Amino acid sequence: MMQTCCIHHPSLSSPHRTLPRCDASAIGVKPPRVCKVGFIGKNHPLGISNLTRGRRLYVNLNANDAHPSMSMFEEETSPENTAPVSPEAELPFGKWSPSKYIWRGLSVPIIAGQVILRILKGKIHWRNTLQQLERTGPKSLGVCLLTSTFVGMAFTIQFVREFTRLGLNRSIGGVLALAFSRELSPVITSIVVAGRMGSAFAAELGTMQVSEQTDTLRVLGADPIDYLITPRVIASCLALPFLTLMCFTVGMASSALLSDAVYGISINIIMDSAHRALRPWDIVSAMIKSQVFGAIISVISCSWGVTTTGGAKGVGESTTSAVVMSLVGIFIADFVLSSFFFQGAGDSLKNCV
Numbered sequence: 230m231m232q233t234c235c236i237h238h239p240s241l242s243s244p245h246r247t248l249p250r251c252d253a254s255a256i257g258v259k260p261p262r263v264c265k266v267g268f269i270g271k272n273h274p275l276g277i278s279n280l281t282r283g284r285r286l287y288v289n290l291n292a293n294d295a296h297p298s299m300s301m302f303e304e305e306t307s308p309e310n311t312a313p314v315s316p317e318a319e320l321p322f323g324k325w326s327p328s329k330y331i332w333r334g335l336s337v338p339i340i341a342g343q344v345i346l347r348i349l350k351g352k353i354h355w356r357n358t359l360q361q362l363e364r365t366g367p368k369s370l371g372v373c374l375l376t377s378t379f380v381g382m383a384f385t386i387q388f389v390r391e392f393t394r395l396g397l398n399r400s401i402g403g404v405l406a407l408a409f410s411r412e413l414s415p416v417i418t419s420i421v422v423a424g425r426m427g428s429a430f431a432a433e434l435g436t437m438q439v440s441e442q443t444d445t446l447r448v449l450g451a452d453p454i455d456y457l458i459t460p461r462v463i464a465s466c467l468a469l470p471f472l473t474l475m476c477f478t479v480g481m482a483s484s485a486l487l488s489d490a491v492y493g494i495s496i497n498i499i500m501d502s503a504h505r506a507l508r509p510w511d512i513v514s515a516m517i518k519s520q521v522f523g524a525i526i527s528v529i530s531c532s533w534g535v536t537t538t539g540g541a542k543g544v545g546e547s548t549t550s551a552v553v554m555s556l557v558g559i560f561i562a563d564f565v566l567s568s569f570f571f572q573g574a575g576d577s578l579k580n581c582v
Contacts, residue, residue, distance in 0.1 A: 361464035381480030402499035403506030410511040414477040419522035423555040427530040431551035434534025435544040469523035470516040525558040
C-alpha cells in the first residue's frame with residue numbers, strides 16, 4: 230500500500246529527480262498520514278499566482294516498511310486555472326475618520342445643548358458651582374483690575390494728546406467712558422479670564438480624561454456634564470459681568486487720575502463728560518457681552534478638555550488650543566454683538582462737546 234504526499238515548490242530546479250529510500254522517521258513523516266503542501270509562485274502568498282511554471286514533488290510512502298520514494302515533475306499552470314481571491318467589499322467611507330478639529334468643533338454645540346438642558350431641568354451641582362464661582366470671580370479679580378488699570382492709562386495718553394490739540398478737553402471723559410463700557414472692559418476681562426480660567430478648565434478636564442477619571446465618575450453613577458461642566462459654565466457666566474463692571478470702574482478711575490496728574494485736566498471734567506455720554510444701555514450691553522464671552526470660554530475649554538487624547542502631550546495641546554479658540558470666539562462674538570447693539574449713527578458725544 231502506497232500513500233502520496235505532494236509538495237509544490239518553485240525553488241526545486243531539476244525537472245525530474247528520484248531520491249533514495251530513507252527512513253520515514255528521519256524526515257519527520259509518520260505513515261500512513263498524508264501531507265500536501267502547495268506553494269504557487271515565488272514571493273507570493275498562498276492562493277495568489279501570477280506565474281505559469283511550477284514544480285511538484287511527490288513523496289510515495291510504503292505502508293509495509295515506511296520507506297518513502299520521492300519524484301519531482303515540472304508542469305505548466307495558467308492564470309485561468311487559479312481561483313482569484315476577491316477582496317472584501319469596503320464601504321465608501323469605511324476607513325475615513327474626521328479630523329480632531331472637526332469632531333471637537335461638533336462637540337461644542339452638543340455640550341452646550343446638554344448644559345442648557347441641565348440648567349432648565351434644575352440638575353445643578355451647587356457645591357461645585359460655588360467652588361468654581363469663587364475661582365472665576367474673586368480669585369481672578371486682582372489680575373483683571375491690574376490689567377484694566379494700565380490699559381485705561383495707556384488709552385488716556387493717546388486720547389488726551391490728540392484731543393487737547395483740538396480743544397476738546399471736555400470730550401475726553403465721554404470718549405473714554407464709551408470705549409471702556411462698550412468694548413474695552415468686556416473684551417479685556419474676557420481675555421484675562423480665558424488665559425487664566427479657560428486654560429485651567431481645559432487642563433483639569435483633559436487630565437481627568439486621559440487618566441480615565443471621567444469614566445470612573447460614570448461608573449459611580451455621576452454624569453460628567455452635571456458634575457464637571459455645568460458648574461464651570463454657570464460660574465463663568467455669572468462672574469464675568471461683575472468682573473467687567475469692576476474693570477470699567479477701575480479703568481475710568483485710573484484714566485481720570487492720570488489726566489489730572491499729568492495733563493492738568495480736572496477729574497471733575499472727566500467724570501462730568503463721562504456722565505453726559507453714558508447711557509444705561511451701554512452698561513447693559515457690556516454685561517450681556519461679558520456673559521456671552523463667559524459662556525464661550527467655558528464651553529470651548531470644557532469641550533477641548535473632555536476630548537483630550539494622547540497623555541501629557543495631548544493635555545498641553547488641548548490647553549493651548551482651548552485658549553486660542555476661546556480668544557477667536559470672543560473676537561467674533563464681539564463683532565457680531567457690537568454690530569447688533571450699535572447700529573446707525575450715534576449721538577452720545579453731542580452733549581460732551
